[in-house]
Amino acid sequence: MTIETELKRGEMFYEGKAKQLFATSDPDLIIAYFKDDATAFNAKKRGSIEGKGAVNNRVSQLFFGLLESEGIRTHFVKRLNEREMLCRRLQIIPVEVVIRNIVAGSMAKRLGRVEGEVLSRPVVEWYYKSDALDDPLINDDHAEVFGWATAQELARLRELAHKINRVLSNFLNHRDIILVDAKFEFGRYHDEILLGDEICPDTCRFWDKATRAKLDKDRFRRDLGGVEQAYQEVLQRVSR
Ligand code: UDP
Numbered sequence: 677m678t679i680e681t682e683l684k685r686g687e688m689f690y691e692g693k694a695k696q697l698f699a700t701s702d703p704d705l706i707i708a709y710f711k712d713d714a715t716a717f718n719a720k721k722r723g724s725i726e727g728k729g730a731v732n733n734r735v736s737q738l739f740f741g742l743l744e745s746e747g748i749r750t751h752f753v754k755r756l757n758e759r760e761m762l763c764r765r766l767q768i769i770p771v772e773v774v775i776r777n778i779v780a781g782s783m784a785k786r787l788g789r790v791e792g793e794v795l796s797r798p799v800v801e802w803y804y805k806s807d808a809l810d811d812p813l814i815n816d817d818h819a820e821v822f823g824w825a826t827a828q829e830l831a832r833l834r835e836l837a838h839k840i841n842r843v844l845s846n847f848l849n850h851r852d853i854i855l856v857d858a859k860f861e862f863g864r865y866h867d868e869i870l871l872g873d874e875i876c877p878d879t880c881r882f883w884d885k886a887t888r889a890k891l892d893k894d895r896f897r898r899d900l901g902g903v904e905q906a907y908q909e910v911l912q913r914v915s916r
Contacts, residue, residue, distance in 0.1 A: 683700065766870055783801075816830055841858065849885070852885040
């Protein structure tokens with residue numbers, strides 16, 4: 677099989693809110709296509725952010741490359757074009773891993789804390805990946821009892837989330853961005869657990885270090901304006 681055949685886009689087997697996933701002739705590889713569509717509050721708010729797909733593709737590739745260079749294995753194989761990346765095909769673990777350095781969003785609301793409170797150490801949370809249920813917050817027992825992840829896998833996810841958070845926070849800090857929180861998805865690949873999905877302004881909160889201005893999807897969620905500009909600003913800062 678030539679590389680050309682391998683890279684051909686096969687059938688679309690999944691369409692999510694922000695991406696389409698296509699099979700390739702290699703069962704271990706898929707192509708992720710990044711859309712401009714944006715949703716928030718579990719798709720109750722819908723819209724489009726011009727150029728978002730291209731930015732998220734670039735930013736994710738950059739972060740995956742950085743993490744790989746720090747010894748963290750990811751699904752990223754290579755960039756194909758402006759909106760597509762070649763990835764390893766994972767069996768996604770249905771547990772969304774959120775790590776927080778500063779209180780924001782649902783944590784502020786659920787626990788009655790002020791957005792912006794700096795946590796004394798990073799906090800990890802699990803959410804069950806289910807659109808029908810609006811991704812509910814779960815604990816270790818839920819994940820284990822319902823068979824979403826084993827105790828051993830959860831321990832590994834926690835360890836990886838902390839490591840990824842340290843690498844990204846440090847990298848972003850040098851570019852005058854605070855990593856407030858982030859959501860990661862992981863998957864099983866042969867005998868390993870790899871980081872999957874995307875890491876971008878849709879899935880993280882980025883605040884400007886000096887002004888604390890929001891440079892992420894909260895601009896869309898909260899109708900703050902300047903959404904496209906914020907995404908471009910993140911791309912520019914992480915590319916330098
Ligand atoms: N997040 C995400 N997908 C989701 C829910 C959250 O990427 O389905 C990200 C979100 O962008 C933020 C972090 O996870 O960086 C924590 O989100 P939070 O629980 O505060 O929920 P939100 O305020 O987004 O509803």
